Amino acid sequence: MSEYLLDYRDAIRSGEIIAGQELIGMLDILIDDMESEEFIYDTKDAEFRIKFIERFCKHTKSPFYGKPFILELWEKALLEAFYSFKWSDTELRRFKKLLLLIARKNGKSTFSAALAMAEFMCGTGGVDIVCSSNDDAQASIIFEEINNMRERFDPKGKRTHKNLQGIYNLLDKSTIKKLSDRTRNKEGRNIDVGLLDEVHEMKTNVIGKSIEQSQSTKDEPILIMITTEGFVADGYLDAELKYARKVLEGTIEDPTLLAWLYTQDSENEIWQDEKNWQKSNPSLGLIKKPQYLRDQIRKAQHDKAERIFTLAKDFNVKQNNAEAWLLEEEYNNPASFSIENLHGGLAIGGVDLSETTDLTCAQALVMVPGDATKYLVTKNFIPQAKIDAGEIEDKKNYLEWARQGLIEVTDGNENDFDLITKWYVDLYQTFGIRMYKIGYDNALAKFWVKDMEDTGFDMERVRMDKYSLSNPMRLVEADLRSRVLNYGSNPITKWCFGNTALKVDNLGLIMPIKVNDQRNRRIDNAVAAIIAYATYQRYRTEYLSLL
Numbered sequence: 001m002s003e004y005l006l007d008y009r010d011a012i013r014s015g016e017i018i019a020g021q022e023l024i025g026m027l028d029i030l031i032d033d034m035e036s037e038e039f040i041y042d043t044k045d046a047e048f049r050i051k052f053i054e055r056f057c058k059h060t061k062s063p064f065y066g067k068p069f070i071l072e073l074w075e076k077a078l079l080e081a082f083y084s085f086k087w088s089d090t091e092l093r094r095f096k097k098l099l100l101l102i103a104r105k106n107g108k109s110t111f112s113a114a115l116a117m118a119e120f121m122c123g124t125g126g127v128d129i130v131c132s133s134n135d136d137a138q139a140s141i142i143f144e145e146i147n148n149m150r151e152r153f154d155p156k157g158k159r160t161h162k163n164l165q166g167i168y169n170l171l172d173k174s175t176i177k178k179l180s181d182r183t184r185n186k187e188g189r190n191i192d193v194g195l196l197d198e199v200h201e202m203k204t205n206v207i208g209k210s211i212e213q214s215q216s217t218k219d220e221p222i223l224i225m226i227t228t229e230g231f232v233a234d235g236y237l238d239a240e241l242k243y244a245r246k247v248l249e250g251t252i253e254d255p256t257l258l259a260w261l262y263t264q265d266s267e268n269e270i271w272q273d274e275k276n277w278q279k280s281n282p283s284l285g286l287i288k289k290p291q292y293l294r295d296q297i298r299k300a301q302h303d304k305a306e307r308i309f310t311l312a313k314d315f316n317v318k319q320n321n322a323e324a325w326l327l328e329e330e331y332n333n334p335a336s337f338s339i340e341n342l343h344g345g346l347a348i349g350g351v352d353l354s355e356t357t358d359l360t361c362a363q364a365l366v367m368v369p370g371d372a373t374k375y376l377v378t379k380n381f382i383p384q385a386k387i388d389a390g391e392i393e394d395k396k397n398y399l400e401w402a403r404q405g406l407i408e409v410t411d412g413n414e415n416d417f418d419l420i421t422k423w424y425v426d427l428y429q430t431f432g433i434r435m436y437k438i439g440y441d442n443a444l445a446k447f448w449v450k451d452m453e454d455t456g457f458d459m460e461r462v463r464m465d466k467y468s469l470s471n472p473m474r475l476v477e478a479d480l481r482s483r484v485l486n487y488g489s490n491p492i493t494k495w496c497f498g499n500t501a502l503k504v505d506n507l508g509l510i511m512p513i514k515v516n517d518q519r520n521r522r523i524d525n526a527v528a529a530i531i532a533y534a535t536y537q538r539y540r541t542e543y544l545s546l547l
Contacts, residue, residue: 005030005084008077017073020279022261025248030081038255039085039094046083049118050076056121057114060148069114074282079115082258093220096256099244100226101263104313105292106283108226112195113145115224116176117153119193120146125172129193132179132211134201139180142197143167146176179207191215193222200230200237201506208236229316231308231504238318263316270315271297280316302481305474309508324501324515325473325526331480331497336489337375342366343431346546347377348539349438349457350532351420352524353445358386361496361528362420364427364435365536369547374479376487376532377433378525379423380406385413397495406492417448421455436543439535441527462534464527466509472533473502473510476526487529496525 009027011017019027034041050071057069071079078100085094102108116129131146133139147162154160161168166177179194194211202208208225215221227237244259246252262280269276277293278284284293296314300307304325311317347364354360364377380401387398387409401407408423410416427433439462440449449459462468479485480497487493499521502510512530514521536543 004073004076004080005034008073011073017282018275018278019282020261020263020265022245022248022259022263023279026259026261027077029248030085033085033255038088040088040091041084042086043080043084045093046080049083049115049122050079052118052122053114056153057117057149058152059110060145060152061110066152069110072283072286075111078260081260094255095258096215096221096223098222098224098258098260099240100224101241101261101316102226102228102282103262103280103288103316104228105288106262106281107287109142109145109197112142112197112224112226113149116142116146116193116195117149119222120150120167120169120174120176121153121159123172123174123192125174127172127174127192128190129174129176129195130179130191130211131176131195131197132207133197134180134207136178136180138198138201139178142195143176143178179211190217191221192218194224196223196225197227198230198506199225199227199240200232200235202236203232205236205239208240229312229318230506231312231319233320261316267311267315267317270311270317277315281314303474304477305470305502305504305508305510308502308504312504319504323504325512326477326480326497326500328498330477332494333480333483333486334489335483335486337486339377339431339433342368342375342377342433345375345431345433346436346543347427347433348532348536348543349424349435349440350528350530350535351438351440351445352528352531353415353417353441353448354524358382358415359522359524360415360417360420361492361524362423363525363528363532364424364433365529365532366433367544367547372484374485376485376490376493376529377427378406378487378490378493378528379408379420380492380525381408381410381415381419383410383412383414401492406490418451420448421452421457424452424457425455436546437535437539439531441531460535460538462531464511466503466505466511468534469511469530470509472530472537473512475537476530476533485529490525492522493525493529496523496527499523500526 009031012019033039053069054071059065059067059069082095082098087094119127119129131139131143147167150160150167159171161170166175168175191211191214196208211223247254247257248259262282264270264279281288284290293314296310300310308319308323312319345366347366350363352361360381362379366375398407402409408419424435435457437458437460439460441464442461452459499515500512500523501515503513504510512523512527514523
């Protein structure tokens with residue numbers, strides 16, 4: 001009889017392995033349950049699968065390609081716990097559901113594939129297995145990993161077969177197929193084993209519930225959810241973790257759920273001692289390289305988006321869907337400049353038209369030969385009706401900014417976009433500032449863009465999505481931190497920078513949104529600056545050569 005679960009807990013007690021309190025709590029519950037009369041602890045099924053994986057499953061990716069899959073102690077302990085607890089009265093497996101929360105690059109896809117391969121070849125026969133995720137591409141990752149292992153296990157296809165529909169065990173009629181949000185007819189299936197990958201991307205429980213419902217007639221169903229933390233607020237993972245933590249606390253009784261959570265006990269410990277990184281990274285040093293995490297931590301200390309992404313994906317620290325982009329000391333640049341000193345300069349424009357009835361911003365980003373500073377000249381526009389309908393404090397600000405010449409107020413209910421064209425013309429006629437390119441958001445811009453082009457300006461469309469805005473937003477942040485971006489102490493621009501949050505996706509791409517999505521907290525000037533930077537990055541070489 002193996003004792004991997006006890007060995008794992010002893011290694012944690014001795015300090016050989018560093019683990020978080022949530023995992024320790026689960027292990028303590030399991031060890032107590034080993035003595036309970038309610039359960040039988042029989043490791044035979046677990047040992048059989050562990051031996052199969054280590055003997056027949058091979059790694060399919062560099063740098064371990066072709067090598068036997070030798071399970072780590074935490075993996076053996078997990079498998080032993082899941083398969084060994086049986087109900088005393090029925091001798092059926094206790095656990096039906098596994099939630100494994102583990103940081104990225106700890107071998108979770110390979111582990112999932114090996115587990116599915118073991119069920120495929122060692123199960124009771126006629127087993128239907130699904131590899132599932134939010135989209136087909138993600139579902140394919142584990143599916144293809146299983147198939148790669150299958151090909152090495154059965155290279156001549158004597159026992160197994162694959163086609164476009166799935167993978168088949170020719171001897172016992174077990175199958176492996178894919179299921180994603182795009183799959184039609186999610187209901188009506190007869191699933192024995194569900195592998196649900198990257199749960200953090202799921203906004204709803206449609207796929208998970210579809211799998212669970214399909215297993216309602218099974219005595220020993222398996223639903224395995226393997227994921228890192230993510231950025232979807234109040235999504236499927238949040239609900240599952242909330243439930244799992246109540247089970248761990250004892251406020252909800254559910255002996256069929258195995259919550260195996262690799263989490264940090266606090267965010268501060270991440271920055272204080274790298275030994276604590278093992279709490280969310282159990283394969284650190286064997287699969288995941290410590291130097292990789294050191295590099296990520298270094299980047300995170302200088303880049304807000306990197307910090308959010310690293311904490312979520314490498315340490316399972318939940319991040320809000322929208323975090324404030326900059327600290328006040330980062331965007332508050334007291335430096336000013338005289339526009340007369342930019343006379344004859346070459347500029348790149350950025351325009352955020354917003355809505356015709358709202359605040360609009362036009363900017364000119366000017367650089368001077370021999371000076372690394374980027375000077376940001378800004379003009380805002382707002383209709384009188386917007387001021388009249390605004391909050392009292394907002395009204396005072398807008399009127400004061402109008403008196404300072406920072407905002408041009410137009411009569412009526414909507415902005416006159418011709419005034420933006422006139423402002424860019426005035427920049428040239430009064431200060432000799434020529435516009436090389438002007439970036440704009442496509443929304444509401446059709447007729448104004450044509451007018452600008454007829455006037456002689458070269459317009460550049462910048463899409464308002466994470467792919468277009470991620471890199472320029474990072475550059476704006478870096479330039480603000482290093483005081484390279486001088487926005488002339490413009491109070492509206494400063495206000496907008498403070499109102500801007502960044503939204504991070506699963507790939508680490510970012511885009512600007514309002515802090516807490518508050519409608520009266522404007523971000524127009526920050527967006528216009530990012531648009532200008534996006535245009536600058538596209539034409540940097542040509543622009544700098546013309547200075």
